[in-house]
Amino acid sequence: xxxxxxxxxxxxxxxxxxxxxxxxxxxxxxxxxxxxxxxxxxxxxxxxxxxxxxxxxxxxxxxxxxxxxxxxxxxxxxxxxxxxxxxxxxxxxxxxxxxxxxxxxxxxxxxxxxxxxxxxxxxxxxxxxxxxxxxxxxxxxxxxxxxxxxxxxxxxxxxxxxxxxxxxxxxxxxxxxxxxxxxxxxxxxxxxxxxxxxxxxxxxxxxxxxxxxxxxxxxxxxxxxxxxxxxxxxxxxxxxxxxxxxxxxxxxxxxxxxxxxxxxxxxxxxxxxxxxxxxxxxxxxxxxxxxxxxxxxxxxxxxxxxxxxxxxxxxxxxxxxxxxxxxxxxxxxxxxxxxxxxxxxxxxxxxxxxxxxxxxxxxxxxxxxxxxxxxxxxxxxxxxxxxxxxxxxxxxxxxxxxxxxxxxxxxxxxxxxxxxxxxxxxxxxxx
Ligand code: TRP
Numbered sequence: 343x344x345x346x347x348x349x350x351x352x353x354x355x356x357x358x359x360x361x362x363x364x365x366x367x368x369x370x371x372x373x374x375x376x377x378x379x380x381x382x383x384x385x386x387x388x389x390x391x392x393x394x395x396x397x398x399x400x401x402x403x404x405x406x407x408x409x410x411x412x413x414x415x416x417x418x419x420x421x422x423x424x425x426x427x428x429x430x431x432x433x434x435x436x437x438x439x440x441x442x443x444x445x446x447x448x449x450x451x452x453x454x455x456x457x458x459x460x461x462x463x464x465x466x467x468x469x470x471x472x473x474x475x476x477x478x479x480x481x482x483x484x485x486x487x488x489x490x491x492x493x494x495x496x497x498x499x500x501x502x503x504x505x506x507x508x509x510x511x512x513x514x515x516x517x518x519x520x521x522x523x524x525x526x527x528x529x530x531x532x533x534x535x536x537x538x539x540x541x542x543x544x545x546x547x548x549x550x551x552x553x554x555x556x557x558x559x560x561x562x563x564x565x566x567x568x569x570x571x572x573x574x575x576x577x578x579x580x581x582x583x584x585x586x587x588x589x590x591x592x593x594x595x596x597x598x599x600x601x602x603x604x605x606x607x608x609x610x611x612x613x614x615x616x617x618x619x620x621x622x623x624x625x626x627x628x629x630x631x632x633x634x635x636x637x638x639x640x641x642x643x644x645x646x647x648x649x650x651x652x653x654x655x656x657x658x659x660x661x662x663x664x665x666x667x668x669x670x671x672x673x674x675x676x677x678x679x680x681x682x683x684x685x686x687x688x689x690x691x692x693x694x695x696x697x698x699x700x701x702x703x704x705x706x707x708x709x710x711x712x713x714x715x716x717x718x719x720x721x722x723x724x725x726x727x728x729x730x731x732x733x734x735x736x737x738x739x740x741x742x743x744x745x746x747x748x749x750x751x752x753x754x755x756x757x758x759x760x761x762x763x764x765x766x767x768x769x770x771x772x773x
Contacts, residue, residue, distance in 0.1 A: 343362060343645075344363075345367065346366050352404050353716050354397065354647060354712075357718075359648050359711075360401060360523075360646065362526070362645070363645045363646065364643055364644045365519075368519045368621050371621065372518070372519050373410075378411065378515070379409070379521065380412070380413060380515055381406065381412045381522075382509050382520055383401075383522055384415030384502065385398065385414065385416065386417040387416055387427065388427055388660065389660030389661060390439050391443055391668065394525075396447055396669065397650070397712070398523060399443070402414070402454075402523055405521060406454070410521065411455075412453060413455045414444075414767075415459055415465075416432070416456060416458045417505070418436065418458050419460050419466075419501050420498040420502070423498050424498055429460050436456075439670070441456055442761050443757060446754075446756035446760055451763045451767050452766070455769040456768050456769060456772065457772040458772045459501055462769075464504070464513065464514070465501060468507055468511075469501040472503050472542070475537075475538040476534065476537070478496075480537070481496060484530045484534055485530055499530075503531070506531075507520075507535065507639055510639060517625070517628055517632065517638055521642070522643070523647070524644060524646060525646070526647065526649070527649075528646075532642060532644045536642060542562075542637050542639050543631065544559065544562070544631040544636045545560065545628075546558050546559075546560055547623050547624050549617075552613070556609055557627065559609075564636065568585075568634055569581070570582035582605045583605055586603045586610065588630055589610050589627070589630065592626045592629065595626065596619070596622055596623065598615060628640055650709065650712040651684075651703075653666060653667070653679050653682070653684065654682075654684055667746070669753065673747050676743070676747070677743050680739055680746060681739055683705040683739065684704075686699045686701060686705075687699040687700075688735075698728065698730050699728045699729065699733070699734075701724075701729060701738075704728065709746065710741065710745055713749065715745055724741065
C-alpha cells in the first residue's frame with residue numbers, strides 16, 4: 343500500500359488484496375507511540391456468512407493484534423431497510439451465522455464489542471444530528487441518487503456515519519483514531535463520513551504559505567457565540583482572546599518553542615511545525631474543541647480490500663450459493679463447488695501443456711491465494727507451474743480442494759470449541 347510500511351503484513355497485505363487506505367499512517371503512528379486506537383467495521387446480517395465476509399474479520403483481527411480496541415456493528419437497521427429483513431430475523435442471522443464464527447476466525451471475545459444498530463441509540467442520534475452536515479446534492483454526487491431513490495437508502499448511510507464516528511464519544515472510548523477496514527465498495531460511505539466529520543470541526547489545521555502550519559477557526563451556528571461572535575455582528579474581544587490563549591496553551595503541551603497567535607487575523611501559526619506534526623496538532627485541537635463543548639470528531643482512517651471473484655467467475659453473493667463457499671458448508675459441497683469452479687486452464691491437456699494456464703482468472707488458484715494458502719513461496723511455485731503448463735486445471739482444483747478441506751476442518755473444530763462464546767462478544771446494550 344502506498345506511503346505506509348506495515349508491521350507484520352498478513353497474507354492479504356502481502357498479496358495486494360488489501361490494496362488501499364485513507365490516513366492509515368495515523369493509526370500506525372498511534373501504535374508506534376503506544377497510544378490508543380480503535381477499529382470499527384460493520385456487517386449486514388442478510389444471509390449466510392461466506393469467505394468474502396471472513397476477510398473483513400481477518401483485517402479486524404490484524405488490527406486487534408496490533409493493539410486496537412474492536413467494535414463491530416451488526417447493521418440490522420440497514421438490512422431491515424434495504425433487504426427487508428426483520429430485526430428479529432437479523433439478530434438470529436447475526437448470532438448464528440456471523441458472531442458464531444468470530445472466535446474461530448481469531449477475534450478475541452474479551453477485546454471485541456459487537457453491537458446492533460437498532461439497540462445503540464447514540465449511533466442513531468449521531469446519524470440524525472450529522473445529517474445536518476450533508477444534503478441531497480452530496481448524496482447524488484456520491485451515490486448517484488435521484489428523485490426516485492428510496493429514502494431507506496438515504497437513512498442507511500447516515501446510520502453508518504453514526505456507526506463509524508460513535509466510538510470517539512466519551513461513552514464509547516473517547517477521542518482516538520479509528521480505522522475502518524472494509525471492502526472497496528464501502529468507500530463512498532467513508533468519503534461521506536470524513537466530509538461530515540471535518541465540517542463539524544471548530545479548528546482547521548492547514549499548510550501555511552510560509553514555513554509551518556496554520557490553525558484557523560471555523561465559525562458555525564454551534565460555536566459562534568463561544569468563539570466571540572456577538573449576535574450584533576461585533577467581536578467580543580475578551581472571548582476571542584480567551585479562545586486564542588486556549589489554543590496556545592493546548593499547543594504548548596506539544597513542545598513547540600514558537601507559537602504565533604494572531605487573534606486579529608483569526609489564526610495561529612506554528613513556524614516549526616511540519617506535515618508530520620499535523621495529526622498531533624489536530625488531536626490537540628479536537629481535544630480543545632471538546633473542552634469548549636464541541637463534538638471534536640476526527641475523520642476516520644480506512645483500509646480497502648479487493649473482492650475475491652465468485653466460484654463461477656461472477657460476483658460472490660450470498661443469494662447465489664454456487665458463487666461462494668459458506669462457513670457452514672460441509673466438505674462435500676465445498677469439493678463439488680470447487681470442481682465446478684471457473685478455470686483458467688486450456689480445454690485439452692495437449693494445449694494446456696503447450697500454452698499453460700492463467701492463474702489470474704483461475705478461481706481455484708485465486709481461492710488459495712485469497713483464503714487457504716498462507717505460504718508465499720509455495721503459492722509462487724504453483725503459480726509458475728500453472729503458467730508453464732506443468733499443473734493441469736484439474737490438478738489445481740484438487741490442490742485447492744485439499745487446502746480448503748484442511749482450512750475448513752480447522753475452522754469447524756475451532757468453531758465447535760468457541761461457539762459458546764457468542765454472548766461474550768456482545769456489548770452490554772446488545773445482549
Ligand atoms: N454498509 C455495510 C455493508 O453493506 C455494513 C456497515 C454498516 C458498515 N455500518 C458499517 C461497514 C460501518 C463499515 C462500517 O456491508
